[in-house]
Amino acid sequence: MNSNAHFRHFAERAAAGEPVLPQCGSCQAVFMPPRAVCPECGTPGPGWVPGAGATGTLYSYTVVESREGPIIIGLAELDMITEGSKFYASVLGIDAGDVAVGQRVRLDTAENEDGVLVPVLMVEGGTK
Numbered sequence: 001m002n003s004n005a006h007f008r009h010f011a012e013r014a015a016a017g018e019p020v021l022p023q024c025g026s027c028q029a030v031f032m033p034p035r036a037v038c039p040e041c042g043t044p045g046p047g048w049v050p051g052a053g054a055t056g057t058l059y060s061y062t063v064v065e066s067r068e069g070p071i072i073i074g075l076a077e078l079d080m081i082t083e084g085s086k087f088y089a090s091v092l093g094i095d096a097g098d099v100a101v102g103q104r105v106r107l108d109t110a111e112n113e114d115g116v117l118v119p120v121l122m123v124e125g126g127t128k
């Protein structure tokens with residue numbers, strides 16, 4: 001698998017309602033974004049670990065106004081991810097006026113505007 005194939009697998013598992021995160025079989029690093037080579041030790045062909053329910057902390061966010069109402073896009077530091085970048089996804093479960101940096105989130109899936117399940121960050125104990 002090249003990096004595009006890894007990203008496709010990541011999207012396909014999320015679309016099946018079973019989000020996964022790439023994990024190196026050699027050094028066990030869990031990383032984002034999906035890619036063909038471990039960013040920590042360089043071992044090719046990482047495997048996958050279940051990501052549903054993975055918890056983390058909201059690092060930053062932005063609110064995008066749309067015709068359907070405000071959309072929150074967030075970057076989260078997931079506790080499982082040991083290497084690479086933060087996790088980027090829509091933030092659900094809270095009103096745009098109540099979202100705050102530092103809130104606890106968990107990885108889940110929800111339908112996008114095309115009816116496809118995509119990874120989302122669900123605020124724990126959110127306001128909606």
Ligand SMILES: [Zn+2]
Nearest residue numbers: 024027038041
């Ligand atoms: Zn590694």
